Amino acid sequence: MFGETIKNFNINFNARDVRNVYSSGDLMTGQISFELTKESVINCITLTLKGKANVAWSTGGPRNRRRRSAKVEYFNFKNVIMMNGDASIQSKIPPGTHVYPFTCQIPHGDFPSSFMAYHGQIVYTLVVAFDRPWHLTKAYETELNFANHTILTYELMSPLSGSNGMALCCLWCASGPISMNVRLERKAFLPGEHVKILCEFSNASSRTATTKARLLQKQVFYTHNRVCKMIVRQHLASQAGDRVGPHSSDVHSELTLAVPSNVPFTISNCAILEVSYLIEVRLSVKCFSDLRVLCPIVICNLPQDY
Structure with missing residues (x-):
């Protein structure tokens, strides 16, 4: 044989x-x-x-x-x-x-x-x-472990930021506004890397808010000509942050979110398959909708000396 x-x-x-x-x-x-x-x-x-x-x-x-x-x-x-x-x-x-x-x-x-x-x-x-x-x-x-060439553009290596705010209302009562500013040091990261998330909060309401960061993955599968598609979303990692007390302003907080070492790279150049990532930072107040800031990031094969 x-x-x-x-x-x-x-x-x-x-x-x-x-x-x-x-x-x-x-x-x-x-x-x-x-x-x-x-x-x-x-x-x-x-x-x-x-x-x-x-x-x-x-x-x-x-x-x-x-x-x-x-x-x-x-x-x-x-x-x-x-x-x-x-x-x-x-x-x-x-x-x-x-x-x-x-x-x-x-x-x-x-x-x-x-x-x-x-x-x-x-x-x-x-x-x-x-x-x-x-x-x-x-x-x-x-x-083979194959990775698409990564060109270090200004967009990938520049800081990424976002902000959001809302006012809490409950029947006839109105509370002060809540706002959140989020900043990342850059847009591109490696699998296994730790993402530093810098947050600034202002809570003029009478309620305590809690913070949390999550890494989300979105997979999209297409038929030819993209006539049909299917979407799969996954929660890959999370990190709880500090509490933001009532009637407080200019509260600074830093969260560190670990990117799993086995996550695939971002894919945007395939006709039938896409993979993308978001870092979501939430500010939660009991009995109200969460305040969210979404930061789209890229997981890629960065040069070792970046």
């Missing part, structure tokens, strides 16, 4: 950096290694680099359920790692451990970052296939 002949297959990449993230145009190098348990003939070993996106979900009830789906292929090309010089001779490879280097370049293009969710995914894979006479082709697949 094929599985008994080839064992301990492994792909070793020459790491680019501590994150080991690839982007369009990057040169990928490494070695494949495997063990042959007996003398064998291998016609060729190929390496295929693939990039694709797909989404799928269902709508309607049990009697009129409809499946929605879409696919996009970004690239699919093949390189040869090893070729038997003369197939008619079918020279045999001896048993033991064998190592073959490989080099391939990711195509240039505006490709979206890797993403994986229940209703959709963007996947970049490296497939190594063995072609042997009188055997089915055996393939080994490895996923």
